[in-house]
Amino acid sequence: xxxxxxxxxxxxxxxxxxxxxxxxxxxxxxxxxxxxxxxxxxxxxxxxxxxxxxxxxxxxxxxxxxxxxxxxxxxxxxxxxxxxxxxxxxxxxxxxxxxxxxxxxxxxxxxxxxxxxxxxxxxxxxxxxxxxxxxxxxxxxxxxxxxxxxxxxxxxxxxxxxxxxxxxxxxxxxxxxxxxxxxxxxxxxxxxxxxxxxxxxxxxxxxxxxxxxxxxxxxxxxxxxxxxxxxxxxxxxxxxxxxxxxxxxxxxxxxxxxxxxxxxxxxxxxxxxxxxxxxxxxxxxxxxxxxxxxxxxxxxxxxxxxxxxxxxxxxxxxxxxxxxxxxxxxxxxxxxxxxxxxxxxxxxxxxxxxxxxxxxxxxxxxxxxxx
Amino acid sequence: xxxxxxxxxxxxxxxxxxxxxxxxxxxxxxxxxxxxxxxxxxxxxxxxxxxxxxxxxxxxxxxxxxxxxxxxxxxxxxxxxxxxxxxxxxxxxxxxxxxxxxxxxxxxxxxxxxxxxxxxxxxxxxxxxxxxxxxxxxxxxxxxxxxxxxxxxxxxxxxxxxxxxxxxxxxxxxxxxxxxxxxxxxxxxxxxxxxxxxxxxxxxxxxxxxxxxxxxxxxxxxxxxxxxxxxxxxxxxxxxxxxxxxxx
Amino acid sequence: xxxxxxxxxxxxxxxxxxxxxxxxxxxxxxxxxxxxxxxxxxxxxxxxxxxxxxxxxxxxxxxxxxxxxxxxxxxxxxxxxxxxxxxxxxxxxxxxxxxxxxxxxxxxxxxxxxxxxxxxxxxxxxxxxxxxxxxxxxxxxxxxxxxxxxxxxxxxxxxxxxxxxxxxxxxxxxxxxxxxxxxxxxxxxxxxxxxxxxxxxxxxxxxxxxxxxxxxxxxxxxxxxxxxxxxxxxxxxxxxxxxxxxxxxxxxxxxxxxxxxxxxxxxxxxxxxxxxxxxxxxxxxxxxxxxxxxxxxxxxxxxxxxxxxxxxxxxxxxxxxxxxxxxxxxxxxxxxxxxxxxxxxxxxxxxxxxxxxxxxxxxxxxxxxxxxxx
Numbered sequence: 001x002x003x004x005x006x007x008x009x010x011x012x013x014x015x016x017x018x019x020x021x022x023x024x025x026x027x028x029x030x031x032x033x034x035x036x037x038x039x040x041x042x043x044x045x046x047x048x049x050x051x052x053x054x055x056x057x058x059x060x061x062x063x064x065x066x067x068x069x070x071x072x073x074x075x076x077x078x079x080x081x082x083x084x085x086x087x088x089x090x091x092x093x094x095x096x097x098x099x100x101x102x103x104x105x106x107x108x109x110x111x112x113x114x115x116x117x118x119x120x121x122x123x124x125x126x127x128x129x130x131x132x133x134x135x136x137x138x139x140x141x142x143x144x145x146x147x148x149x150x151x152x153x154x155x156x157x158x159x160x161x162x163x164x165x166x167x168x169x170x171x172x173x174x175x176x177x178x179x180x181x182x183x184x185x186x187x188x189x190x191x192x193x194x195x196x197x198x199x200x201x202x203x204x205x206x207x208x209x210x211x212x213x214x215x216x217x218x219x220x221x222x223x224x225x226x227x228x229x230x231x232x233x234x235x236x237x238x239x240x241x242x243x244x245x246x247x248x249x250x251x252x253x254x255x256x257x258x259x260x261x262x263x264x265x266x267x268x269x270x271x272x273x274x275x276x277x278x279x280x281x282x283x284x285x286x287x288x289x290x291x292x293x294x295x296x297x298x299x300x301x302x303x304x305x306x307x308x309x310x311x312x313x314x315x316x317x318x319x320x321x322x323x324x325x326x327x328x329x330x331x332x333x334x335x336x337x338x339x340x341x342x343x344x345x346x347x348x349x350x351x352x353x354x355x356x357x358x359x360x361x362x363x364x365x366x367x368x369x370x371x
Numbered sequence: 372x373x374x375x376x377x378x379x380x381x382x383x384x385x386x387x388x389x390x391x392x393x394x395x396x397x398x399x400x401x402x403x404x405x406x407x408x409x410x411x412x413x414x415x416x417x418x419x420x421x422x423x424x425x426x427x428x429x430x431x432x433x434x435x436x437x438x439x440x441x442x443x444x445x446x447x448x449x450x451x452x453x454x455x456x457x458x459x460x461x462x463x464x465x466x467x468x469x470x471x472x473x474x475x476x477x478x479x480x481x482x483x484x485x486x487x488x489x490x491x492x493x494x495x496x497x498x499x500x501x502x503x504x505x506x507x508x509x510x511x512x513x514x515x516x517x518x519x520x521x522x523x524x525x526x527x528x529x530x531x532x533x534x535x536x537x538x539x540x541x542x543x544x545x546x547x548x549x550x551x552x553x554x555x556x557x558x559x560x561x562x563x564x565x566x567x568x569x570x571x572x573x574x575x576x577x578x579x580x581x582x583x584x585x586x587x588x589x590x591x592x593x594x595x596x597x598x599x600x601x602x603x604x605x606x607x608x609x610x611x612x613x614x615x616x617x618x619x
Numbered sequence: 620x621x622x623x624x625x626x627x628x629x630x631x632x633x634x635x636x637x638x639x640x641x642x643x644x645x646x647x648x649x650x651x652x653x654x655x656x657x658x659x660x661x662x663x664x665x666x667x668x669x670x671x672x673x674x675x676x677x678x679x680x681x682x683x684x685x686x687x688x689x690x691x692x693x694x695x696x697x698x699x700x701x702x703x704x705x706x707x708x709x710x711x712x713x714x715x716x717x718x719x720x721x722x723x724x725x726x727x728x729x730x731x732x733x734x735x736x737x738x739x740x741x742x743x744x745x746x747x748x749x750x751x752x753x754x755x756x757x758x759x760x761x762x763x764x765x766x767x768x769x770x771x772x773x774x775x776x777x778x779x780x781x782x783x784x785x786x787x788x789x790x791x792x793x794x795x796x797x798x799x800x801x802x803x804x805x806x807x808x809x810x811x812x813x814x815x816x817x818x819x820x821x822x823x824x825x826x827x828x829x830x831x832x833x834x835x836x837x838x839x840x841x842x843x844x845x846x847x848x849x850x851x852x853x854x855x856x857x858x859x860x861x862x863x864x865x866x867x868x869x870x871x872x873x874x875x876x877x878x879x880x881x882x883x884x885x886x887x888x889x890x891x892x893x894x895x896x897x898x899x900x901x902x903x904x905x906x907x908x909x910x911x912x913x914x915x916x917x918x919x920x921x922x923x924x925x926x927x928x929x930x931x932x933x934x935x936x937x938x939x940x941x942x943x944x945x946x947x948x949x950x951x952x953x954x955x956x957x958x959x960x961x962x963x964x965x966x967x968x969x970x971x972x973x974x975x976x977x978x979x980x981x982x983x984x985x986x987x988x989x990x991x992x993x
Contacts, residue, residue: 006477010466017465020906028914032922039922041932042748063781089788091965092951107778115782122790123798123954127929129787133755136783140762147779162761163737164754165711166744177746198588213425213455214478215447285818286641288909293645297652305927306661306795307749309716315660329713335747339711 003216007224015228021194025232029186033240036182037248041174046071047095050085051078057105059146062117063124064098066142072134085119095121096131108146168336179250180331181304183240184324189297191233193266193291195274197265200227200287203278208370218367226271229293253338262344267353269323270360279362279369286318298324323354376403378561379424383433386419395417395584396433401563401577403529406556406573407567409565411581412612417565418458420581421534424563425455433473438529449478454531455524458538462519464508468499471507472522479570492582493521513544520548526557531555533564536573549574569605580611587611624836626684627844632819636849644779646815646853650807650861657803665752671698671715680726680736687764692849693756698699703913706741716743716754729768757942789958798870800865801953802926804858805946810886811854813916814909817893818849823907824899840989847892854888855881874960880953886973887949891916893980894945900987920946948972 015021049067053060076094077083085097100118107114118135122128169177203206211221241259244250265319273294281287299305301315302324308316319325326347333339386394394416401407406455411417422428424437426446435442439453462471472493494500497517507515516536523531533552537545549571552562562581564575572578573592580588588595588611592604601607670688674681688694697715698705709715720739722728728736736785740757744750764965790797823829832842865871871888893917902908921927923937924946930938948969955961962972 003478003480006474008890010463010470010474013470014463014465019909020827020904023910028910028918031914032918034601035922035937038927038937041928043932045931048990060975080469090961108781113780113782116785118783118785120785120787122787123958127792127931130751132785132787133752136785137755137758139781139783143779143781146781151781162740162757162758162858164740164742166742166750166754168743168745168749174747192848205464206457206461207463210455210461211478212427213450214475215450215480216478273374283639284906284910285822286639289642289645292836293649297656300653300656300661307665307746309667309749310662310665311660332745333711333713343708344713 004220004224007216007220008227011228015198015232018318020184021198025190025196025236029190029236029240030243032181032186033182033243037175037179040178040182042127042130043129043174044134046074047072047131048076048093050087050088050094050097051075052080052082052097053078053097054080055100055104059105059108060100063100063139063142066138067098067135070129070138072138089119092121096135096348098135100290109150112147112150123327135184138296175248176336177242177332179248180335183237183244184297184328185304187233187263187267188238188242188270188295188324190236191229191270192274192277192295193288195226195229195271196277196281196287197284198229198289199275199278200284201234204283205309212370218363218370222275222363223364226275230262230267230271231265233270234263237263250335252335254334254340256334258334258339258341258344258348259331262327262348262351264289264329265348265355266323268355269358270353272355272362275362276358276365279365300324301325302328312351318348321354322353323358326350326354377436378403378405378460379407379433379435379437379563381420381424381433384420384423384430384435385432386416386428388421388433392584395593397581397584397586399579399586399589400607401561402615403561404556404559406552406564406574408578409563409581410567410569410578410608411565411570412608413567415581416584418534418580421532421563421565425453425532444465452529454526454528456519456523456531456533456536458534459521460512460515462507462515462522465506467504467506468494468510468518469503470583471518472525475522476525479552481526487523493525497521502550511539516540517544517548517551520551524560528560530561530563534565536564537566537568545571567607569603572604580608582611623846625841628832628842629848630871632849635819636853640736646811647857649814649859650803650857651864653806654715654800654861654869657799658794658865661702661795661799664755665749666693667754668694668717668753668916669697669715670694671700671709671718673700673703673705673718673720675701675721676725678724678726680729681721683775684721684761684764687760688757691756691760694760706924710743716749716758717757767793779796790796794869794871795798796865796869796956798954799926799949800861800871801957802924802946803861804953805887805926805949806920807857807861808854808884808888808949809891809916809920809946811857812847812891812896813849813898814912815850816892817898817902817912818905819846819850819909820896820899821902821905824903825905843896843984843988851888851892855884858884871957873957876962879962880956881959883949883952883956883973885978886970887945890945890973890977890980893977893984896984897980897987900984900993915956919944921949925950945973945976 051064053064064075073096077085079090082099085094085099087098088094097117097119099119101115101117103115104116114141118132120128120132135172139311182331199208202211237260241252241256245252274291277287277290277294281290301311301319302308303319304321304324308319308325311319329347330339330344330351377400379399381588382398384394384397384398385392385401387398391432396422409420419428423430424442426436426442426449430443437449438480440446440448440452442449463474466474469490472490473486476489481489490576491500494503497514499514499518501508510518520536537548541550545568549583552564552574556562564571566572575592577589577591578595579586588599590598590605595607596602596604599607601610662930673684674685685696689696694717697708703720704719706715706720710718718739718741720741722737725736728734738761740754742750742754742757742762744754820829823832833839837845862873866873895912896912898915901906902911923941923944925941927947930941935942952966952969952973955966959965
């Protein structure tokens with residue numbers, strides 16, 4: 001125990017004297033948090049629309065008007081030429097083309113049915129899908145309006161009224177969803193990357209050999225390497241949560257203690273991975289690359305950026321083995337949904353198992369490399 | 372020589388990396404309190420041999436005992452009884468002089484009182500009392516080497532292993548080093564030192580010369596010089612390294 | 620003689636790179652793994668929506684609507700209960716995504732037509748993106764049911780239907796991998812050109828071997844070129860592998876000119892290289908160079924370039940900052956060439972921006988190396 005105290009002192013002294021580490025632990029996360037929380041949104045604002053109206057009837061104009069009045073579409077340009085419209089889309093001046101054929105109104109009056117064309121720029125992906133569903137909804141309700149106006153004798157009243165509510169995020173604010181995930185990412189980077197680099201640094205400089213030759217037990221060495229970063233990662237998490245609460249107003253509806261319990265256990269696994277990586281490489285540069293690679297895969301497959309529910313079955317199964325996934329689950333459940341201990345027992349148990357397994361494997365690997 | 376007084380004994384010690392044999396069945400002894408020079412050119416296998424003796428590398432073949440303990444199976448005991456100064460500077464550049472001393476003192480289990488006294492003595496003898504709070508990285512190379520040597524002796528081990536301790540330092544510092552080595556030997560510490568400065572061999576009680584992983588010569592400097600009919604250990608080494616045999 | 624010196628220098632650099640197996644493996648694997656992940660695993664489409672039903676008085680109408688949901692294959696009923704209190708725990712535990720709450724005597728209200736029958740649709744919107752999508756899918760099922768009822772009630776030919784034919788241009792299936800590959804190219808080029816160059820140059824500086832180089836017959840620009848060319852070659856090998864994988868495995872389209880894309884990639888690589896050189900010149904240790912390279916190149920290239928998060932969605936104050944990120948312009952160019960098949964006539968503005976950036980940064984980089992001789 002006494003030796004551990006000496007080593008912990010050395011580790012803390014070294015960490016705080018190392019500008020690189022301090023910057024990585026405090027500057028990078030803050031910058032990332034600020035940028036990510038503002039940039040990481042898929043919200044669709046208004047779309048630029050090109051109108052190709054060959055009908056020029058009251059109905060066609062009314063349709064365009066409905067789209068415009070919804071606030072989601074802005075008429076950027078209009079002409080009878082589809083070629084010009086396509087060109088505008090190629091040049092990225094518009095995101096959607098609405099093409100109304102020449103017999104639109106006539107078809108509606110006579111046959112009660114007409115067809116229009118929507119062309120969307122899917123270059124930016126999911127946004128196009130959202131835009132399409134807005135447009136089709138507006139058009140469908142206009143169709144209802146037309147139906148009611150054409151047949152006033154019929155009782156105009158919807159048969160079904162649907163009230164829709166979104167829970168936990170009524171404002172549909174992306175930040176509430178992304179910020180907990182970002183905090184997880186930051187803590188992971190600090191825990192895994194810095195652990196790996198820290199240990200590899202000793203190997204690179206040659207000080208590791210000097211320590212091996214002493215009667216220092218391996219367990220003390222490892223404990224001294226992992227404990228300071230464990231503490232610092234938790235400190236960083238606390239700071240991050242404070243920022244999330246008071247700067248971004250992310251709700252904290254559940255018991256925060258649960259978050260810290262999950263974080264403490266999760267970090268054991270994260271640090272273990274860092275320790276494991278340190279046994280695979282010889283230079284700090286390699287440590288950085290390998291760790292980034294591993295972290296990247298973990299984070300991408302964890303449900304942080306894309307929902308796990310959308311992944312194919314095999315990916316969802318693999319996600320169960322991903323400690324990040326469980327940790328994010330706990331964070332979001334506790335912060336956004338106000339989950340209690342009973343609700344998150346399962347992910348926390350999973351985290352515990354991962355922590356134990358990862359650490360054991362890593363320690364054994366370290367022993368093999370060093371001995 | 373009483374076998375129980377042997378500080379180090381190696382028998383057929385071998386280290387193989389794949390098909391490359393770095394250390395080829397070397398056999399030698401070092402008595403307690405001796406200053407033993409382990410010479411050889413760069414790449415002859417000196418560092419590999421030392422790493423086996425101090426427990427950093429496992430031998431592929433043969434055996435060795437250090438301070439009476441087996442290097443293959445009793446490493447933990449060996450570590451309590453030895454000090455080591457590696458070829459690369461391996462104290463912490465980002466810790467102060469005092470912090471480095473206290474760290475290693477603590478690791479070797481010195482009590483607070485012992486730590487206090489020995490730190491003061493060490494600083495005094497090196498003339499570093501005023502620089503105790505300076506980062507080691509700021510010290511000139513010679514001072515760093517001397518500090519590393521002193522830290523290796525801090526816990527008063529029975530045997531101290533020095534790997535090229537005088538590499539890159541000026542002649543005056545080299546002289547000081549050897550004075551420190553003699554002082555340690557006078558206290559009963561066995562000193563096992565590797566070097567490629569052949570003139571330093573003259574300072575040792577006994578020497579061995581490694582060529583291509585094997586021990587080509589073993590004995591006192593005087594005896595070897597006579598045997599090979601050369602004037603300096605330098606000439607001796609050149610003769611051996613060229614593979615010339617002993618002239619009758 | 621100078622040409623021989625440069626060649627020898629480049630050979631040494633190549634050997635360095637090839638010997639560092641770990642870094643090399645990662646550099647080669649990373650783009651491939653990312654393509655595979657994004658192609659196979661990362662989707663934003665929502666399937667398998669777990670539906671919780673609250674039906675206080677089941678009747679033929681509620682059952683009909685429930686069956687509608689099941690028949691749509693997107694939904695899966697995970698719970699049927701009679702009271703709304705069942706919903707909250709399911710949501711909290713993450714066991715349900717959408718809840719449908721019928722009012723009592725639903726069918727009779729539906730038939731009476733004096734006032735509408737009520738349905739409450741509750742969606743777990745903690746992920747706003749999927750929340751919106753799930754809501755619109757649910758509404759679609761409900762409104763088709765509603766339309767059927769209305770058609771049955773009204774005399775035939777009274778309802779108006781406007782059919783919309785939609786075309787999603789350039790990426791009909793909204794495959795995320797199509798979107799991601801252009802960004803991936805930018806990332807690979809940035810990683811190798813900026814980060815690796817910065818690290819490699821600053822390592823030579825730190826070890827002191829840079830001084831040796833500077834007093835050799837090699838001129839500063841030759842040193843830079845010699846260091847940088849092997850990494851550039853590596854980067855391009857990477858880009859080609861990733862493109863091949865994307866095309867062969869995922870059929871990511873390539874509608875434009877390959878030559879143009881390669882040319883623009885070279886241009887972008889030059890910009891990144893210049894940044895890497897500048898970073899190495901301005902920092903004193905390898906670790907500082909690593910940190911600076913990450914902050915200045917990697918972070919903005921992933922977060923602010925439009926690669927992951929659309930720039931159109933960013934808040935108004937943030938969007939201008941994206942203009943100084945070179946990757947942002949390159950991604951527009953790459954997407955244009957790959958997905959839209961356009962050429963310089965549509966991309967000249969973005970190309971010009973990159974050219975100007977390259978010129979300015981290169982001048983700064985070369986200038987920052989000269990003082991080292993003094």
